[in-house]
Amino acid sequence: MSKIITHPGTAHRDDFLSLSFVLCWDPTVEIIERKEPALSEIKNPNIWVLDVGGQFNPLIKAFDHHQKDWNECTISLLLKEWKLWDSAIEALPWLEATVLIDSCGLAAMSKEYHVDYKIMYKLQSPVEESFLDLLSQESVITPNDSLFLQLKNIGHSILNKIREYIRLTNLIEKKCIVKQKKGVPVIIFLNSESSRTLSSVIYKYKGKKFGNVKGGLSIIKDNRNKNAVRLYRFNNDQRIDFTRLNRNYKVRFLHEKEFLSVIDLPDNENINRFIENVVDTVII
Secondary structure (H helix, E strand, O other): EEEEEEEEOOOOHHHHHHHHHHHOOOOOOEEEOOOOOOOOHOOOEEEEEOOOOOOHHHHHHHHHOOHHHOOHHHHHHHHOOOOHHHHHHHOOOOOOHHHHHHOOOHHHHHHHHOOOOOHHHHHHHHHHHHHHHHOOOOOEOOOOHHHHHHHHHHHHHHOOOOOOHHHHHHHHHHOOEEEEEEEEEEEEEEEEEEHHHHHHHHHHHHHHHHHHOOOEEEEEOOOOOOOEEEEEEHOOOOOOOHHHHOOHHHOOEEOOEEEEEEEEEOOOOOOHHHHHHHHHEEOO
């Protein structure tokens, strides 16, 4: 059995997510204590000491990012130790900003991303604030507490997203079809259903293949209907017209802004020929 110690008082995203990650990484953890650790606890390799204690030493599971001239947070230290950092910053758009805020403060974040303080406060998540308040109120958390399970579930969700990003990135490199039609970039990937992670991977893959060329079309499996595909136009590309699908295809859905459409796959027609005809239809 092992345990986690993190700092008491007001909870922040860094210590919250660090707890979440470690609960998933180490299934032997049976207790979380929010307190200042004793030196003997810091040196105990069976105790994870996160965001507190003054030491960074992965061999004894001490992960305090408060070191001179460091621009790190506990999350980044853990992900780097687990060899997940490079994929994590690609899979999690919020990660680098989180590290910057926790290590250098809101002023640095505001300057780096040219975002006014007032805007940043308006964009704060009420869900995140609620969870941080719940954590701030606790000093000891065990598996019998609902917060323990919530922390673990959130950690699983995020770490699985990183692993899924890695899987899909490797799969797209092998299976994705890339072409241009009348100057329009086309990305076709039918080996996995649509998801937030897949959308992110495809967008970055498009940039890798076509550079800064704006616009384009992606065709992927729909995640609601097994026998359907989802068509999306990047940057609301006006060279692509999904209303033209109504002529020859069964359209399940067309977004009112016309940047997304879902159509049924054919029962017997060759799938490659079908997709080629769809591309010819929608690109003006």
